[in-house]
Amino acid sequence: MVRRTGRRPGNPDTREAILAAARSAFAEKGYDGASIRAIATGAGVDPALVHHYFGTKDKLFLATMNSPIDPIDIITEATDGDRDEIGVRFVRAFLRMWDGPRGAAAVALLRSVVGTEWTTKLFREFIITQVLRRAVPRLGLDPAEASLRVTLAASHLVGLAMARYVIKVEPLASVPSETLVAAIGPTVQRYLTEDLPGVFPEA
Amino acid sequence: MVRRTGRRPGNPDTREAILAAARSAFAEKGYDGASIRAIATGAGVDPALVHHYFGTKDKLFLATMNSPIDPIDIITEATDGDRDEIGVRFVRAFLRMWDGPRGAAAVALLRSVVGTEWTTKLFREFIITQVLRRAVPRLGLDPAEASLRVTLAASHLVGLAMARYVIKVEPLASVPSETLVAAIGPTVQRYLTEDLPGVFPEA
DNA sequence: CGGGAAATTCATCTAGCGTTGAGTTCAACA
DNA sequence: TGTTGAACTCAACGCTAGATGAATTTCCCG
Numbered sequence: 299m300v301r302r303t304g305r306r307p308g309n310p311d312t313r314e315a316i317l318a319a320a321r322s323a324f325a326e327k328g329y330d331g332a333s334i335r336a337i338a339t340g341a342g343v344d345p346a347l348v349h350h351y352f353g354t355k356d357k358l359f360l361a362t363m364n365s366p367i368d369p370i371d372i373i374t375e376a377t378d379g380d381r382d383e384i385g386v387r388f389v390r391a392f393l394r395m396w397d398g399p400r401g402a403a404a405v406a407l408l409r410s411v412v413g414t415e416w417t418t419k420l421f422r423e424f425i426i427t428q429v430l431r432r433a434v435p436r437l438g439l440d441p442a443e444a445s446l447r448v449t450l451a452a453s454h455l456v457g458l459a460m461a462r463y464v465i466k467v468e469p470l471a472s473v474p475s476e477t478l479v480a481a482i483g484p485t486v487q488r489y490l491t492e493d494l495p496g497v498f499p500e501a
Numbered sequence: 502m503v504r505r506t507g508r509r510p511g512n513p514d515t516r517e518a519i520l521a522a523a524r525s526a527f528a529e530k531g532y533d534g535a536s537i538r539a540i541a542t543g544a545g546v547d548p549a550l551v552h553h554y555f556g557t558k559d560k561l562f563l564a565t566m567n568s569p570i571d572p573i574d575i576i577t578e579a580t581d582g583d584r585d586e587i588g589v590r591f592v593r594a595f596l597r598m599w600d601g602p603r604g605a606a607a608v609a610l611l612r613s614v615v616g617t618e619w620t621t622k623l624f625r626e627f628i629i630t631q632v633l634r635r636a637v638p639r640l641g642l643d644p645a646e647a648s649l650r651v652t653l654a655a656s657h658l659v660g661l662a663m664a665r666y667v668i669k670v671e672p673l674a675s676v677p678s679e680t681l682v683a684a685i686g687p688t689v690q691r692y693l694t695e696d697l698p699g700v701f702p703e704a
Numbered sequence: 705c706g707g708g709a710a711a712t713t714c715a716t717c718t719a720g721c722g723t724t725g726a727g728t729t730c731a732a733c734a
Numbered sequence: 735t736g737t738t739g740a741a742c743t744c745a746a747c748g749c750t751a752g753a754t755g756a757a758t759t760t761c762c763c764g
Contacts, residue, residue: 536750536751536752537751537752537753538750538751538752548752549754552752552753552754557752557753558751558752558753614748641745663754
């Protein structure tokens with residue numbers, strides 16, 4: 299007679315399995331749609347164990363989102379180099395993140411962010427503190443213009459991520475990333491550094 | 502003793518009240534977050550009445566999304582006129598829709614679309630059949646390029662809507678719409694009609 | 705006036721959720 | 735070897751959700 303209860307022998311990486319299952323569940327279903335029970339099943343584990351490791355569903359979600367999203371990489375990569383190609387480098391680094399292993403977590407983030415109020419607020423503050431306050435000083439822009447310039451560029455990138463990775467509308471979803479770099483790079487460049495007649499009072 | 506049950510005298514516009522309550526509930530909370538019970542309370546009505554009128558929550562959501570979203574208006578408005586200002590007119594019409602009375606429904610759409618799989622799929626097909634297949638012929642573009650051009654522009658507009666109306670990140674959320682027209686209009690124009698070196702093989 | 709149909713509510717069913725606490729097994733250390 | 739604590743499961747609680755069917759009231763048409 300096999301006893302199923304109690305400590306499992308061997309593998310101590312159950313925690314990682316739960317995290318992985320949570321990531322893909324959140325990415326597919328969003329925060330509300332992903333249930334702890336389903337995540338536990340996906341990890342081959344009892345639902346209570348999820349709470350044992352992570353406490354609440356909120357904390358599990360935050361743990362899922364924690365490591366993979368650090369836009370500082372993108373920002374530094376894009377701002378290192380000559381100023382005339384910031385746009386292209388920004389788009390390239392952005393796309394590489396979404397196509398990389400952390401992309402699923404980013405999809406989960408975007409999916410969940412929109413669903414409920416507290417995640418939206420969380421994301422807004424994340425954008426402000428992690429993106430705006432970090433990107434603005436590195437760009438050497440007029441402080442009066444910087445925020446609008448950066449949010450213009452960011453809105454474009456968010457829309458790109460939505461269309462390509464969440465909604466998956468063709469042909470945008472399948473086009474090579476370098477094509478998108480060529481198309482969108484100049485736009486981002488314009489938003490960040492070039493003159494925007496009609497937007498800011500002419501200097 | 503007042504009997505509360507039975508048919509209400511007078512006003513037969515309860516159905517519209519439910520629809521209105523559903524629209525704002527979906528806009529605020531998203532599909533999952535909005536409960537039929539809350540919608541019913543918001544309309545001053547019993548939850549069962551919602552089912553009496555709309556059957557299931559899915560159908561209520563579809564009914565909510567049905568009438569108010571007809572991008573054909575935006576498309577015709579933008580494509581009527583000289584070809585060099587399509588971009589500006591597109592952005593202007595787009596923003597006017599979001600700021601108008603049907604904007605709440607649009608926010609609801611965007612909020613809910615991303616949350617669950619079936620709404621995402623629904624939205625993708627909506628984009629293809631209602632936007633792409635209608636906008637492409639009116640633009641007089643090379644058919645080989647048209648889809649990518651339109652989805653590029655659409656992704657930008659979706660991102661704008663997300664940033665301004667859903668996430669509400671400043672200063673983008675409060676800036677006058679004409680400022681955004683001036684900033685984004687030229688980009689949309691470029692995506693739709695101008696040369697995109699590196700994107701399409703040079704003609 | 706009378707009767708059917710629509711509008712509306714009530715009470716209730718079932719299912720799923722997040723969460724909890726008690727209990728069981730294993731591994732490591734003294 | 736004995737004890738401690740971490741890993742893990744079981745069973746259950748309390749809650750909320752969407753949905754249903756019967757009952758009640760009103761309107762409208764003949």
